[in-house]
Amino acid sequence: MFGFATVVLLVVVVLWHYAIKRRAEQTPVTRTSGWIIWGGLALPTVSITVLLIVGVPIGHRMMPLPDEHALHIQVTGNQWYWQVAYPEHDLQMTDELHIPVNTPVHLHLTSADVIHSFWVPRLGVKLDMLPGRTNLLRLEASAAGVYLGQCAEYCGFGHAHMQFTVTAHEQLDFADWLNEHTSLEQKPQEPDLHGLGLHETSSHESDQPESVQQGEAIDE
Structure with missing residues (x-):
């Protein structure tokens, strides 16, 4: 795609230059029109070049290129x-990721229900998560710390509360953390949805005796 775009750009520039040269032979180019012509050529060229210089390395870092040292995480x-x-x-968690610094991490992103979007602003990564499809995203932190993540695709009532953290550890600290958690029998924590009002007990139900709420019979 990049090669094709480059060829198209070169063809357009050559044709434009030919048209300008041919017109110049017929009509003298004034100083004002010269500024307009060459300014219109130089400004887009410089802008596109700067964008490519900045954007290509960033895009390259986000691509999940084959790497035997990469850490694989399913989200x-x-x-x-x-x-x-x-x-x-064989480790599972809820609403938190732990990664080592200066290490490529390949995230396998998918959704169990609707479209979500994995977004960590300070790490410069964002990718949609689609039901029935797995997207790959490369993540790498250059400094230890805690980075806040958020779902960036509206997904219903609790969207604003759908947050997570990415904790980047130093290499040795991550190894210690991993050994500590894999030595225990891990079970994914139940998500706390009480703050969203999804499991609130109705006022009518709360007025009933405890035995009724639990479905037990009451002797008359």
């Missing part, structure tokens, strides 16, 4: 929480 978006799994270490 599944749900309404309205995140399931995180480390398949190589």
Whole structure:
């Protein structure tokens, strides 16, 4: 795609230059029109060049290129929480990712219900998560710290609360964290949806005796 766009650009520039030269032979080019012509050629060329210089390395860093040292993490978006799994270490978590610094991390992103979007602003990564499809995203943190993530695609009532954290550890600290958590029998934590008002008990139900709420019979 990039090569095709380059060829098209070169053809357009050559034809434009030919048209300008041919017209100049017929009508003298004034100083004002010369500024307009060459300004219209130089400004887009410089702008496109700068964008390519800045954008190509960023896009390259986001591509999940084959890397035997990469850490693989599976992230599944749900309404309205995140399931995180480390398949190589048989570890599962909820609403939090832990990664080592200066290490490529390949995220396998998918959705269990509707369209979500994995977004970590400070790490410069964002990718949609689609039901029935797995998208790959390359993530790498250059400094240790906690980075806040958010779903960037409206997905229903609890969208605003669908947040997660990415904790970047130093290499040795991440190894210690991984050993500590894989040595225990891990189960994904139940998402806390009480703050969204999804599991609130109705006023009528709360007025009933505890035995009635639990479905037990009451002797008359």
